Amino acid sequence: MTQPVQELLSDELLERFRARAAEYDAENRFFTEDLAELREIGYLSLFAQPEGGLRLAAAAQRRLATAAPATALAINMHLVWTGVARLLKDRGDDSLQFVLDEAAAGEVFAFGNSEPGNDSVLFDSNTVAEPLAAGGYRFTGRKIFTSLSPAWTRLGVFGKDSSGEQPVLVHGFLDRQSPGYRILDDWNTLGMRASQSNTTLLQGVEISAERIFRKLPVGPNSDPLIFAIFACFETLIASVYAGIGERAVQLAVQAAQTRRSQKNDSELAKDPVVRQRVARAALLMDGVYPQLEAVANDIDLLVDRGSQWFPSLVGLKIRATETAQDVVKLAIKVSGGASYFASAELSRLYRDVLAGQFHPSSEDSALNTIANAWLGPA
Template identity: 80%
Template sequence: MIDLLSDELLERFRARAAVYDAENRFFSEDLEELKELGYLRLFTKPDGGLAAAAAAQQRLATAAPATALAVNMHLVWTGVARLLKERGDDSLQFVLDEAEQGEVFAFGNSEAGNDSVLFDSTTVAEPTAEGGYRFKGTKIFTSLSPAWTRLGIFGKDSSGPEPRLVHGFIHRETPGYRIMEDWDTLGMRASQSNSTVLDGVLIPRERIFRSLPVGPNADPLIFAIFACFETLVASVYAGIGERSVNLAAEAARRRRSLKNEASLAKDPLVRARVARAALIMDGIYPQIEAVAQDVDQEVDRGKQWFASLVGLKIRTTEAARETVDLAIKVAGGASYFSGSELSRLYRDVLAGQFHPSSEDSALNTIATAWLGPAL
């Protein structure tokens, strides 16, 4: 799949990324090209796995980080469906079937103030007599808002003796939801991750695919979501870091010192900064590849799996942010102008800290893996 992303295509995407960012506009043209290439069907292909998706998303993000981040949400759901199927669970086969037919999936799980992430919900799920559910609540950071045709959501059913977390998919044409035009952000602007207000939208029984207890649990769905989400998010920020190293090297070769009448590529401090940026990112690429391949090959990391996944996301987003900062120091004041690619990458990379898992949550997960629960 990475072969679909030619140098010429990436240059088109890079040029449009600047326009999307300046105009706070959705990446419609990018999405159409990716659809025509079959890029959104990556996980429906026999040779399409998480490692292949991660490599492709990293390459895409070197040109258009916001495009890659939004496409991630579709790839997360199709990746989850594939991971479950490979482990003997066909409950999301319809996701793969519909993705093959051209449907676009989006991830509508995030909620303001919900630090339990997948293990609790502020959205109310009210059961119907026919076995379906009506959902009421607000989902934030709903990437692909202008284009999704299927939105995965979940909410809490408190009607029984024990509350349950109910997962399902809505169709775009289903009434009972509103997309807010509230995506006016510092970075990742082309993703158009608007809030989605659920006003009693109905999901029929056949589109409900999970009912889980509140709190951490061992359902394969949870692992599949974490594995795909954290790995693919890491890949996007690795792409930002990779591009920043290249831009730093280009700037060092282009700029000259008036004092020394020499290229800044000869300056020891500049060389050290470029080398430091490259060194940081070189340690990230094999980590993403190793985690993704272990997921594909169903390697048993036992209790360390979730620690591995959240750790990968934290290390990569922090590494990318440090690398962009170094690149800006090398490029100098020109990178402070809004039209500079590094200026955009600087704003885009900051979004990494807001994706689950947060640093605090990740540290708690890792501590539990090594020390057991605190209580």
């Protein structure tokens, strides 16, 4: 899998991305040029290609994140939807084939499910979905962390229809040209700034019946869509933070080999404390890579992990994000005070890696999922 990813994302391409990442971060600007290059090489249609799968996408996202974490994080949201369509198709469900077709034609999909205060994630919604006579729905609510805000052409959203005897969660895609929504200019954050994940207000935006693709009961359920979303989201999120950790190790090695100790008149790579920190960082990351590859591979191969699938997915996300944070801190200790300047790459990685704790599943939610799998409900 390494060679195809290196061919897709060449070293020269990544160096351009890395240089622009600093500019995007400093200017709090969307990654317009990165997106254009990714579109040109067919990156947005990875899952629409016959050989495309989650293992390839995860490896590509890890590599992309070593250069431009915010770009990779935002592109994740497009890849989540196209990945969901591919996972469902591989399991005999063509209900989202249009997502793959439209992605191949150049459409950009974004993920508009997150809501303030909604810790039920996909199992409930604060957004109101009002049924219309022709079978469509009118959505009213507030969506946060809507990555790709300046560029998406299709936004996947869901809301709750409480008009019947039992409430249902309604999933659909709205087009950018549709009236009835507003994107706020409120993305001024500590890190992941180029993602421009602005708040989106749904103000009665209508989605026609043919763009409504699921109606599910409130609460946990076994619909394949839920597994597909969790599988793609958690695996691709883990890939981005694995890339951040990988880059931090590289920067730690560079610092150890280029910095010198005036007291010992030697490079810091000979200092036993520095050597231990670099070794610890590399050791930590070596535990993430095989777990990431195994999960992505098993999903592609339709391996049945049964009741352990959700613990596996949330466990991967937590391990990748928390390990990346620890590794970035170790790299900063090796690099010294130069990494404290805002212009330093490690300074940006430190701010970017903190975002990992805010993506679902949270640590508390993940531990609860794992405990339920091993111990049963409390």
